[in-house]
Amino acid sequence: MTWYSYAQTDPDRAALIADDVRVSFGELNEQVNRIINSLDSLGVGRGDAVAIVLPNEWEYLPLELACLSTERYIVPVNRHLTAPEIAYILSNAEPKLVLTNADLLPVVREAAAEAGLPGTDRIYTTGDPSAPTAWASAWQNSPADPPKDRLAGSVMFYSSGTTGKPKGIRRALSGLTPEQEHEVGRQTWGLLNLTEGPGVHVVAAPLYHSAPNGMALGALGRGVTLAFPAMGRFDPAEFLSFIERVKMTESFMVPTMFQRLLRLPDDVRAAFDSSSLRAVVHAGAPCPVPTKHDMIAWWGPVLEEFYGSTESSVVTTVSSKQWLEAPGTVGQVRPGWRMEIRGADGKPVAQGEEGLIFSIGSAPFDYVKDPEKTAGTWEGEALLIGDIGKVDEEGRLFVLDRRTDLILSGGVNIYPAEIEFTLAEHPSVIDVVVIGVPDEEWGQKVVAIVQPVEGADRSALSEELVEFCQGRLAKYKQPSRIDLVDELPRMPTGKISRSKVRDSYLPA
Structure with a gap:
């Protein structure tokens, strides 16, 4: 079954719900068909790109599905x-149409002009249907006839841009039908305990990021309803109330959300009914071991994790039960794929030794207009993910850190993630990032930047955290300095923006 199949067999089932909006699978199919015909009439051809610059709004999905059903590229842009x-991004991707909302319209228009996109008549907005730029007016009067040929398009994500300019990740159009591509993804859903609907998938993380976007599309493909919370920034109490109200069965979340949920008052957490939960998938950032332990103890063994990247897709998976047997692992490689840990010489290392992680099985792609970077990412059929890890005797992968985040002090490798996990265990720490700062004697020294909980005694906290690290970390790993900040800079995915942190601490 696919979302398209459910539109035929169960057209009244809810596909999208948000505030007072309810779109059934049958209505979604009609909207998608009208949008496809509208794109045709607007001259957005097969192989062309369409960009979306939006927060998590339900209108995201009909346009994305229209592109993915007719050999077009959809380009989600960080709002x-x-x-x-x-x-x-607009200059690089060259979209023929851009969808945004009224709040973001001035910025998008400025960006389109700077990118040299022809005119502004192809920039549309969600919301008010009477607005001159209303997206609904562009498609709602188009025919609802289905397209003659339904062939799969592709999502062209742009990397987060933590180092240098973001890169568009483009895969060749497969020539398969959307239903055939759906079957390709079915194995991954089974590994993550994602089942056929009915059910409710709460859209918690930004759809312009690859993992939440893929999980939302997969949920629709399994006949699961997508529910959109009416939140700007993530509010743990509000989110908990929402997922209980809609009886959430699944979601994609990031560890920062877990940490904020766990800081809710004990009575609020105890009152939460988790009985509807089937699978809460997380990925994209390391999850501290104590955080995951506490979430499993609270919500039950419903946490499902995968490891991979936008370029590689899912490489390994691990269930709550498997993770509890080896805390910290991101699991074993998915069936049909291979994984290698390679040393500095490019050769596979022995079991248990550290090295760069390569995946073998990822679909080919190219970085848009950057053949040099594309070539540097592949070694034959092996894709360099960019992380440092090791594999144990059971074939379980442990990710130690990003290669680009590695600190080299006195000739010794230091992994910031290990130090961050340690400091995150302190009850006065909301979050932390650890970086290497240039040092004449050691090459680099370890500096921790900590965001404390509200009301923490800052006069004593830095010293307290230094003592907290003693006995938990080897001396050479202990931060030489711990700075306190009101708020760490973040990307919308919840990840800390290391580039902004480094810009503040490293000499120009």
Whole structure:
């Protein structure tokens, strides 16, 4: 079954719900068909790109599904970017149409002008149907006839841009039908305990990021309803109330959300009914071991984790039960794929030794207009993910850190993630990032930047955290300095923006 199949067999089942909006699978199919015909009439051809610059709004999905059903590329753009940053992506992707909302319209128009996109008549907005730029007016009067040929398009994500400019990740159109591509993804859903509907998938993380986007599309493909919370920033109490109200069965979340949920008052947590939960998938950032332990103890063995990247897709998976047997692992490689840990010489290392992680089985792609970077990412059929890890005797992968985050002090490798996990265990720490700062004697020294909980005694906290690390970390791993900040800079996915942290601490 696929979302398209459910539109035929169970058209009244809810596909999208948000505030007072309810779109059934049958209505979704009609909207998708009208949008496809509208794109045809607007001259957005097969193989062309369409960009979306939006927060998590239900209108995201009909346009995305229209592109994915007719050999078009959909380009999700981070709505928090500045006009010049959006302009770079628009210039690189060259979309024929852009969808945004009224709040973001001035920034998007500025970006489109800077990118040299022809005119502004192809920039549409969600919301008010009477607005001159209303997206609904562009498609709602188009025919609802289905397209003659339904062939799969592709999502062209842009990397987060933590180092340098973001890169568009483009895969060749497969020539398969959307239903055939759905079957390709079915194995992954089974590994993550994602089942056929009915059910409710709460859209918690931004759809312009690959993992939440893929999970939302997969949920619709399994006949699961997508529910959109009416939240700007993630509010743990509000989120908990929402998922209980809609009886959430599944979601994709990031560890930062777990940490904030766990800081809710004990009575609020105890009152939460988790009986509807079937699978809460997380990925994209390391999850501290104590955090995951506490979430499993609270919500039950419903946490499902995968490891991979936008470029590689899912490489390993691990269930709660498997993780509890080896805390910290991101699991074993998925069937039909291979994984290698390679040393500096490019050769596979022995079991248990550290090295760079390569996946073998990922679909080919290219970085848009950057053949040099594309070539540097592949070694034959092996894809360099960019992380450092090791594999134990059971074939379980442990990710130690990003290669680019590695600190080299006195000739010794230091992994910031290990130090961050240790500091995150302190009850006065909301979050922390550890970086290497240049040092004449050691090459680099370890500096921790900590966001404390509200009301923490800052006069004593830095010293307290230094003592907290003693006995938990080897001396050479202990931060030489711990700075306190009101708030750590983040990307919209919840990840800390290391580039912004480094810009503040490293010399120009």
